[in-house]
Amino acid sequence: MASTPVPAPTAPQAPQSAPRPALTERGRQKADRREAILTAAARLFAERGYAGVTIEDLGTAVGVSGPAVYRHFTGKSAVLAAILEGASRSLLDGGERVLAEAPDAATALRSLIRFHVAFALGEADVIAVQDRELEQLDPGVRHEVRSLQRQYVERWVDTLAELRPDRAEVELRFRAHAAFGLLNSTPHSARTPGRRPADGAVRGILEEMAWASLMS
Amino acid sequence: MASTPVPAPTAPQAPQSAPRPALTERGRQKADRREAILTAAARLFAERGYAGVTIEDLGTAVGVSGPAVYRHFTGKSAVLAAILEGASRSLLDGGERVLAEAPDAATALRSLIRFHVAFALGEADVIAVQDRELEQLDPGVRHEVRSLQRQYVERWVDTLAELRPDRAEVELRFRAHAAFGLLNSTPHSARTPGRRPADGAVRGILEEMAWASLMS
DNA sequence: ATTTTCGGTTAGTGTTCACTAACTCGATTC
């Protein structure tokens, strides 16, 4: 299983509302800081939970203090929203990119699994947050994120349906969710370091387990 | 796969410190209320997260209000501690009971899976909390819970090692964790109701997926 | 060179919330 190349997980990008890309010095520094806040926030939210992190923590983590964060986000929940929207958009985009290149359903499923494993290993913090803190979102954003997640799941379900037309869609959807649970377990094991196979091996094992569980 | 009977998940029980079981009226009512608080707390913590639930919420959920909870627990974190200690103890006890009766490793693994599926489906709230809120515990209790969880995992690893002596222990441990991720995904799907196979089917599918992923 | 913009600062402000104090009243004990 060293065939189809998998696109690297895209960095979460500002959803819309880039009022001025601004090639100016300040504009670039601002974008960098925003990105730094998002990365630090993902790590902190993953470690201590959304409610366990203060705005002050967020600022301190990137070397500014407290209310400076409000120059980049309208509030604490907007930081969470940006993380989760970015994650679900990256997953959906990546999934679609992967499917567009797959010649048949079996390859498609293999590629989806490879892509998702790469994402879960590369963005463990984001995955952990996405799993845990969906409920903390404002209703509007929550609906948006749920919609993106649903679309991503449907790509898996469609692919599985080609491979196992004998099975009901509702079963395939349930199996896809269970497989996500399996693949997204890496942040958990990552929090218990040391007791884990080498990084290269982890990829292969997860891919094997996911395939076996889905097709069993 | 309708053979070995699986013991029902034990209700989480008071860890130690039962200063007086007290067959008196008041004693029984107090125990009932304590139990009611734990059940309600598990549901609320699962829904809104530990930090998203107030002591007032806990009281209201069982028909008393606010500070009455302190008659049963020394504080909010003690409620979480009781839930997580109960859960990890139930899992370990159940796992050991199941292993004691298994004639061979293959049956043992099948029984472990059946037991864990039953627990995850029956105590979805507790499972969700155990997955998400471990970090919120006071260090002492956290260490205790981690130790119990570790012992439970080791039962799985030992069983797997008999079936797959060719594989390194560290891989088997990683696989066990991934399988837990798969099995513990049910609270997630449970939060998205309707879109899920009938309860009877869910059991079988999860058991099949877990077995396939572990033995692949 | 002057004005404007804006990402940063420190110092509040109002609210939420865990926990405590003081008391009440029925069940338990003597």
Add this chain to the structure above:
DNA sequence: GAATCGAGTTAGTGAACACTAACCGAAAAT
């Protein structure tokens, strides 16, 4: 039957924290 106990109540109290106000100074625009 009187004394005690203890699970409940309501009314604080203090701390943490999201967010705002007012100001500052350098980069950007004119």
